[in-house]
Amino acid sequence: MSRVIHVFRQPERFIAGTVGEPGDRSFYLQAIEDARTISVLLEKQQVSVLAERIGALLQEVARRFGPELATEPGGDEFDADPLAVPLEEEFRVGTMGLGWDADSRSIVVELLAVTEEEIDESVVLDDTEEGPDALRVFLSPVQAKAFAERAERVVSAGRAPCPLCAEPLDPQGHVCVRLNGYHQRSPVED
Incomplete structure (x- = not known):
């Protein structure tokens, strides 16, 4: 069975959010572009690690390519809106990938579905036909920073x-x- 890769090149929203009470929350990442909405389920620790790694990648990009990338105009507003409903889980996240696309000057986040088979790392951020389903989102540095800040707030809003x-x-x-x-x-x- 071939894999499905959901690609969002210019998402209107890419956010972390939860459903449930502290101590019993389910964590989701949600990408929205035009009329498409994809939600994936993941663990709290995965959200925290992704936010941390995005922050580190943004620092490295600023160091290598100049700090002006992180200061694009706009994007100063914090997205505090809840997850879009109806909330339908596409898959549970197993492996996560993160990269920099120099051509589009974007942070690329890839989330792969949990599988019973071991995943060859060459599948991450690749368009191979075999492998787990994936969600691939391209974020400007400002969008990536906003995602990381919201994700950290969502994680820390627990007990x-x-x-x-x-x-x-x-x-x-x-x-x-x-x-x-x-x-x-x-x-x-x-």
Whole structure:
């Protein structure tokens, strides 16, 4: 079976978002261009890593090609709108790829579907006919920076961390490992 690669060369939106309550959230990335909307499901850690790596790639691009790339006009508005509905998951993300396309001066994000087979890295950011389905999004440096900032906010909007062990606090509290499990810590009250 040949793969499907969803390509968004000039997305109107590429955002991270969640569905559910803190502690029980599902994380999505969503690309919108014209009348097409693709949503993919992934783990919180994957969103965090992608945001971090995009930030690092933007720094490297600015170092190599000049800081003017990161200061394109426009794009100062933060996209705080929720995910578009209906939210239909295209696939669950397994492998992620990131690159710089010098021709279009774009950050390229590729998200590949989870597969049971081991993925040859040559499939990432390639148009081979065999391999997992993929979502490939081309972002200007400003769009990439906005995506990374929103993704970091989405990740950090979860449960507050315990001041002692940094594990997430549930509304009922938690058994803190720093206290050797003797006391159940409650969330800090204001």
